[in-house]
Amino acid sequence: MGIGAHLARYAADQGWSVAISARSEDTLKEMADQSNGRMHAYPLDVLDLEATKTVVDAIERDLGPITIAVLNAGTHADMPASAFDATEVAKIYALNMTGMANGLDPLLKKFLPRGAGQIALTASVAGFRGLPRAGAYCASKAGTIAMAESLECEIGPKGVKIQVICPGFVRTPLTDKNDFPMPYLMEPEDAAKRIWNGLMSDRFEISFPRRFVWQLKFLQLLPARWYFALIRKATGQ
Numbered sequence: 383m384g385i386g387a388h389l390a391r392y393a394a395d396q397g398w399s400v401a402i403s404a405r406s407e408d409t410l411k412e413m414a415d416q417s418n419g420r421m422h423a424y425p426l427d428v429l430d431l432e433a434t435k436t437v438v439d440a441i442e443r444d445l446g447p448i449t450i451a452v453l454n455a456g457t458h459a460d461m462p463a464s465a466f467d468a469t470e471v472a473k474i475y476a477l478n479m480t481g482m483a484n485g486l487d488p489l490l491k492k493f494l495p496r497g498a499g500q501i502a503l504t505a506s507v508a509g510f511r512g513l514p515r516a517g518a519y520c521a522s523k524a525g526t527i528a529m530a531e532s533l534e535c536e537i538g539p540k541g542v543k544i545q546v547i548c549p550g551f552v553r554t555p556l557t558d559k560n561d562f563p564m565p566y567l568m569e570p571e572d573a574a575k576r577i578w579n580g581l582m583s584d585r586f587e588i589s590f591p592r593r594f595v596w597q598l599k600f601l602q603l604l605p606a607r608w609y610f611a612l613i614r615k616a617t618g619q
């Protein structure tokens with residue numbers, strides 16, 4: 383189960399009414415059936431803008447105005463420079479960036495006139511700086527952080543809260559594919575709890591685990607030459 387599913391379960395355990403979306407109808411239905419009526423399934427492919435608008439309308443019709451929306455669908459594929467593939471890059475951008483924009487579109491149209499609502503975009507610590515074999519993923523997550531910052535400048539003063547979630551490595555079906563040691567790998571239950579606490583706070587950036595985040599923020603400050611030397615050594619490039 384991914385981060386989003388664990389977060390939905392955690393929110394439901396806190397007594398919230400949670401609308402859950404993904405493409406797998408059976409998984410959504412199973413989660414909803416096991417939730418004592420707290421979770422509600424809205425199957426959706428976020429690559430489809432019209433379908434996303436329809437689902438946002440349906441959620442508000444069934445459950446009332448959305449309080450918090452977490453735009454979390456995303457993917458990664460290992461891509462060394464020697465196997466650079468524009469089609470694969472486009473697939474990663476499509477889900478991680480266009481899919482997120484497809485959620486932002488109907489949500490902002492509802493939240494801004496109301497002057498209320500909260501949106502969290504799932505980025506990653508991989509958006510802090512470029513990492514080897516992950517150009518498309520890092521670019522998409524850096525873009526997500528920039529999107530959240532850009533929106534915050536405008537919508538924060540209008541009563542709509544936006545946050546960016548930057549997890550380190552979390553054990554999910556996505557990271558199960560990784561064939562390298564993942565520093566500070568966390569369990570998804572722990573990640574969900576940290577994200578929930580961040581959503582309940584007034585922090586703009588919900589990033590964790592702290593020690594890993596500090597190390598990466600330090601790397602962000604380094605001149606390019608030092609950064610490349612360090613990262614090549616650390617990753618054996």
Ligand SMILES: NC(=O)c1ccc[n+]([C@@H]2O[C@H](COP(=O)([O-])OP(=O)(O)OC[C@H]3O[C@@H](n4cnc5c(N)ncnc54)[C@H](OP(=O)(O)O)[C@@H]3O)[C@@H](O)[C@H]2O)c1
Binds near residue numbers: 383507549
């Ligand atoms: N795991 C990590 O270490 C980590 C670290 C930093 C950031 N993140 C980010 O956290 C987010 C979740 O990652 P994860 O590890 O939980 O991934 P995951 O286990 O692969 O889960 C991804 C979720 O997105 C859904 N999804 C995929 N394509 C979709 C589409 N077109 N429309 C709607 N839903 C779709 C999947 O459900 P269906 O397949 O049923 O659609 C699944 O529920 C991603 O944005 C990822 O980049 C993860």
